Amino acid sequence: MLTFEKQSLSDTTKLAQNLAAFLSIGDLLLLYGDLGSGKTAFTRSLVQALGADKNVIVNSPTFTILQQYKGHGxxxxxxxxxxxxxxxxGAADQGFExxxxxxxxxxxxxxxxMADILPGEYLKIEFVYDKDKRDITISASGDHYRKLLEKL
Ligand SMILES: Nc1ncnc2c1ncn2[C@@H]1O[C@H](COP(=O)(O)OP(=O)(O)OP(=O)(O)O)[C@@H](O)[C@H]1O
Ligand SMILES: [Mg+2]
Known part of the structure; x- marks a missing residue:
């Protein structure tokens, strides 16, 4: 388990850039944390770090459960x-698997x-926002993600 304390938005961006370098096809990231704790902001940094053009918009989709980003870099x-x-x-029977x-x-x-359809191996990223302080804790389930975590 790795904790990054007092994350500013630019710290978050750097962390996402660092993580992006080690991600590959098929990887699963689970982002836990209260409303407004920074999950979407982190996702936005990650999508950009993985090469998306600036015009690719990442936000919390209000009416769609799934947003797909393809191409555009x-x-x-x-x-x-x-x-x-x-x-x-629940998430069953919707084809999300x-x-x-x-x-x-x-x-x-x-x-x-979505617990009813999630596999047992994943990288877990927890966002805590308390008294204007933001901490991000990353932990791994499964060998693949443990190796990934060691690289951070
Ligand atoms: N590390 C950070 N430093 C400063 N501000 C941040 C940071 N992370 C997020 N924010 C700001 O906090 C607000 C809420 O962030 P965000 O939308 O990422 O939360 P969320 O966890 O996705 O919430 P929700 O559960 O509602 O989707 C945004 O205005 C965002 O810019
Ligand atoms: Mg969000």
Missing amino acids: LVFPIYHFDAYRLENI DYINGDGLTIIEWPQF
């Missing part, structure tokens, strides 16, 4: 989930609401 697709609205219905460990990178905000 990206070497592989990125599947960005915000599962917040699945809280009461196809996007996990598939042909791209999968990033999930509010993964606790």
Whole structure:
């Protein structure tokens, strides 16, 4: 487990750039943390660090659970989930499994609401925002992600 304390937006960007260098097709990132804790901001930095043009917009999609980023400078697709609205219905039977460990990178905000379909191996990134201080803690489940974590 690795904790990065007192993360400014530019610290977050640097952390995302560092992580991006070690990510590959099929990887799964689970982003935990309260509303406004910085999950989307981190995802935006990551998408840019993976080569997306500046005109690729990354935000928390209000009405869509899944946002896909393809082309526009990206070497592989990125599947960005915000599962917040699945809280009461779960993620089963919607075909979301196809996007996990598939042909791209999968990033999930509010993964606790997709727990019914998540595999056992992933990189977990936790965002804590408290008293104007932002900490990011990264931990790994599975050998592949443990090796990745060692590189950070
Ligand atoms: N490290 C940071 N330093 C300063 N401001 C930040 C940082 N990370 C995020 N922010 C700001 O905090 C606000 C909320 O961030 P963000 O949208 O990333 O939260 P979120 O975790 O995705 O929330 P939600 O669960 O609602 O999707 C944004 O205005 C963002 O610019
Ligand atoms: Mg968000």
